[in-house]
Amino acid sequence: MGSTLIRAEQVVTLDDADRIYEPGYVLVEDDRIAAIGPQAGLSGRHFDETIDLGPRLLMPGLVNAHTHSPMVLFRGMVEGHSLFNFDGWYNTIRVVEEVMTPDMIGAAVGVSCAEMIRTGTTTFADQYFWMDQIVPQVRRSGLRAALAYGIVELGDKAARTRELAAATAFLQSMQDGGRLRGWVGPHAFFVDNSEEAMALELALAQRFDTGLHVHFGTSGEEERYSQSHYGHSAVTQMAAMGLLQQPLLAAHCLALPESDLPLLSATRFTAVIAPSSFMRNAAGLPPLLALRRAGVNTALGTDNVTNNNSYDMFKEMQILGKLMALQHRTPNALPTREILEMATMGGARALGLEDEIGSLQVGKKADVIALDLHEIGWAPRNGQDVYTALVYAVSGMHVRDVMVDGTWLYRDGAWKTLDYRQLVKALEADAARLAHASRLKGDL
Numbered sequence: 001m002g003s004t005l006i007r008a009e010q011v012v013t014l015d016d017a018d019r020i021y022e023p024g025y026v027l028v029e030d031d032r033i034a035a036i037g038p039q040a041g042l043s044g045r046h047f048d049e050t051i052d053l054g055p056r057l058l059m060p061g062l063v064n065a066h067t068h069s070p071m072v073l074f075r076g077m078v079e080g081h082s083l084f085n086f087d088g089w090y091n092t093i094r095v096v097e098e099v100m101t102p103d104m105i106g107a108a109v110g111v112s113c114a115e116m117i118r119t120g121t122t123t124f125a126d127q128y129f130w131m132d133q134i135v136p137q138v139r140r141s142g143l144r145a146a147l148a149y150g151i152v153e154l155g156d157k158a159a160r161t162r163e164l165a166a167a168t169a170f171l172q173s174m175q176d177g178g179r180l181r182g183w184v185g186p187h188a189f190f191v192d193n194s195e196e197a198m199a200l201e202l203a204l205a206q207r208f209d210t211g212l213h214v215h216f217g218t219s220g221e222e223e224r225y226s227q228s229h230y231g232h233s234a235v236t237q238m239a240a241m242g243l244l245q246q247p248l249l250a251a252h253c254l255a256l257p258e259s260d261l262p263l264l265s266a267t268r269f270t271a272v273i274a275p276s277s278f279m280r281n282a283a284g285l286p287p288l289l290a291l292r293r294a295g296v297n298t299a300l301g302t303d304n305v306t307n308n309n310s311y312d313m314f315k316e317m318q319i320l321g322k323l324m325a326l327q328h329r330t331p332n333a334l335p336t337r338e339i340l341e342m343a344t345m346g347g348a349r350a351l352g353l354e355d356e357i358g359s360l361q362v363g364k365k366a367d368v369i370a371l372d373l374h375e376i377g378w379a380p381r382n383g384q385d386v387y388t389a390l391v392y393a394v395s396g397m398h399v400r401d402v403m404v405d406g407t408w409l410y411r412d413g414a415w416k417t418l419d420y421r422q423l424v425k426a427l428e429a430d431a432a433r434l435a436h437a438s439r440l441k442g443d444l
């Protein structure tokens, strides 16, 4: 692939020293960052190609740490329901999932990937079934992803055996060490995955040296179950089972007792916060500031876009900041730099990729996005702190260029790996088929 020098008016590294270069450059060699610095530091460097992005801001790509990419197919179909309680889910998602067919997955995943790329996400963590349909489309998109094989077994031994065997085959097929990693995806511990299943899922994650991606603390059901069955909290039980020794992506964490936080610090547990999803589902708020104070890793995700209804992680950052200020009655209760950290390094750490992505640093993967500084929202540049602008003034629609592994996925406002119009056309046809099939089923 050779070397490419990318120049831009502003380079925001989000590294530990908060380095910002105006103007600055990033030198990409093959799939990694070979050098980075101020324009003046360029002498003596050799490169095959120079790209001057001009009035753009370069920064690390964002990490969407929790979503379900096929569910874009259901976008808007569950209005007025909460997917965070059993009735809401049972009467909406279950109905369409029962008539959904595997041939509807490809276009949905393609549209999801295109929307994530368009709005500056370069890595995402997914959890769903039909991974055999998901993997090829994500691979085509060029995105980096942790794809968790979704498991629901409800204490059924036959289902457990079948699902674990399929998850094992899936993980075996994901051992090429590329951009896509296989994860284990128990839908929810204690709720729809029994203790027997959890132990086997942990063993599977250990065998393949990977993580578990679950929903946790969505409604308090795990907590009630654990208290009545074990006489202690769900986190205590998970710790006793050894689950905190593997990377554990725990989406939501709304019902998480603060007394459990010391157990979670210095473990590989990550609380993934999905603020739009919490608000749209009228679900509540997690103890986010307490989690961060306790030293628990936290990351940001969109959750499914069925009722988000957007993959724009810039919007999620903005909503999170405003929500925290309101919750704590304190302006900037969660500072903008910390919000950006959750959307970059927090997600990288969650996926065990902190040495590879999450900031612009020499030796890391070239996962870079560029935002248009001539778009609305930035002025006056002298008055507005750049982190504040990124969280509160702009959106993912300011993104003009996206690179993953040194390859452009979106360049100067055009998708390079996916045909977005074609994917939308196919998704529209699939959504019509799905609506027709669920009406037919309703008539039976």
Ligand SMILES: [Zn+2]
Residues within 6 Å of the ligand: 066, 067, 068, 215, 251, 303, 304
């Ligand atoms: Zn979810």
